[in-house]
Amino acid sequence: MTAVALLAKAPVAGQVKTRLAADVGPDAAIAHYRRIGLAVAAAVGSEFSLTVWYDPPGAEAVMRAWLGARQFRVQHGADLGARMAHAFRTHFASGEVPVIAIGADCPAIDASVIGDAVRRLESHDVAIGPTVDGGYYLLGLNAPQPDLFAAVPWSTAEVFRITVDRCRARDLSVAVMPPLRDVDSLADIEALGLDSP
Numbered sequence: 001m002t003a004v005a006l007l008a009k010a011p012v013a014g015q016v017k018t019r020l021a022a023d024v025g026p027d028a029a030i031a032h033y034r035r036i037g038l039a040v041a042a043a044v045g046s047e048f049s050l051t052v053w054y055d056p057p058g059a060e061a062v063m064r065a066w067l068g069a070r071q072f073r074v075q076h077g078a079d080l081g082a083r084m085a086h087a088f089r090t091h092f093a094s095g096e097v098p099v100i101a102i103g104a105d106c107p108a109i110d111a112s113v114i115g116d117a118v119r120r121l122e123s124h125d126v127a128i129g130p131t132v133d134g135g136y137y138l139l140g141l142n143a144p145q146p147d148l149f150a151a152v153p154w155s156t157a158e159v160f161r162i163t164v165d166r167c168r169a170r171d172l173s174v175a176v177m178p179p180l181r182d183v184d185s186l187a188d189i190e191a192l193g194l195d196s197p
Helices: 018-024 026-045 060-067 080-093 111-121 159-169 186-192
Strands: 003-009 049-055 071-074 099-103 126-130 136-141 174-176
Touching (some): 003 080, 018 026, 018 186, 136 159
Parallel strands (some): 126 174
Antiparallel strands (some): 099 136, 126 136
């Protein structure tokens, strides 16, 4: 059974989307983040088994108020890589295969994007969807690959390249999905044509 892990931070001003907040203000940044995350969760969760992995601990009530009645688990780990590795490991330990991780800030993610990743994973070890800024919006695996998450310079333009290079160094077959834009700045909002919240 396919598992979709949505990794998300609680929508608290000053603690999430800080680069966007510098462009549009903290309230508008949170409003954009809340709207995009809700749309992603609704679109994906209608067709796949969706678990919301949230941060920080203790924010489950906030997350439920935002995303509704879903399965919630708290993230564990010192950085994003450790938290992603833990989420993957937990899903695989429960017998779920494949496992697909996504974020809450890419408005184009929906059930069709997840379905595309699932199909690619039928013939590849890894499915990865690059963002236009050098990160990735989706990572799908058929087995645990903890080396993909260690010592990665997260939130830089090198994340996608480093991840793909590590896959190939380990002889993992990689399916690269079409690039999409996540929302980190005013330029992203303008490029996507998003209305003011």
